[in-house]
Amino acid sequence: MSARDEIGRQREVALVDLVDRLLAGGVVLGGDLTLSIADVDLVYVGLRALITSVATAEEKGLAIPPAQGQPFR
Amino acid sequence: MIWVYAICDLPDLPLPRRRGLAQAPLAGIPEGGLVAVVTEHTNPPGEPAVDALWAHERVVERLMADRAVLPLRFGTKLPDAAAMRAVLQARAGEFTAMLARVRGRVEVSVRAIGSGSPNGAPEPEPAAPASGREYLLAKLALDQRGERQAAALHEPLAALAVASRRGMPQAAGEVLRASYLLERADLARFRDAVARLQRQLPETAVLCTGPWPAYSFVGEGAIA
């Protein structure tokens, strides 16, 4: 790999770690998280809360409650 | 419309001359002991393109050189200074606590790719599992092997850090994706530890990048 290719690859790799942080980290202002399709804002706060709670529950080793009336084995 | 880069302390400290997105000059919006660093735009700077990301990042890193910085998520826009002040007022306690957490500290990224992973690396597949049980046990074995590789790396590194966060492996073969919050003075020691661990763990490829602003330690509910 040429020196130039090498630097290019290094930049790409640094970019991966940067984007990971810029787009998914940092302080978030404002309440509603929206996903836009064709310029229509659709609010998905509920979905995000669901995913977060499932992931957190997993981390804590908590059982995720089953649907109503079903025994949990 | 204002584009927001960071929330900092030391509101009386002059802002750097470095420009932000679209070469706009930096402006500070102070409120209490905090200041939001922003640029003003009539048209939004647009979709995140690689150049915009690095331009944004350079502003945050330049600020980090001489003050405590809470980096904002990329793409944070507010209508005007009044809206910014309202946020700073409403969340002053939270921001002040977060600033204390990151003052004098930097974030470092570590990714490791191992042979075998929780994701199911593209290894040559053994014979198709004959039963559901075999399937699960094979997955479990892979998972545990990946986790052992990850722990061998993560545990000693976490011990050198103020705090650490593990993320979900994203790439094929990835066993560890983590962020470490370090005292700035400990950066060299951490880097040397990574190099040493890499030598000790030849079957795991380790990548360490940084220093970054503390993106992973200031998000929602990050105060701990």
Added chain:
Amino acid sequence: MTDSPADKLLAAPIDLDPFARDLRRLDDALTRRVQADPDNVERGLAQLVLTLIELLRQIMERQALRRVEAGGLDQQTVERLGATLMALEARMQELKDVFGLEDEDLNLDLGPLGRLL
């Protein structure tokens, strides 16, 4: 602080390719291809739906592994869990094939929602 992205590497192996593979997925996120292209709406929607299904499948699989590891599940249950998960994985692969999607395509960055997987 540095001005060159390449300076960010503190420790790195000789072969950086495995660490750069994320870029393909990120490229989609950076250009918002999922949303922007009306000609590809179907594929974009399939990407979104399959990403969500894959998220749930992975969460369930992880939970199942943790339960098996912890012990306390009888053989029959382990077998049923495994058979179902194996079938789910096969079905996911079929769906991906139908829409011409690879694993890298199924980890969408949904902007403010972050990445799901």
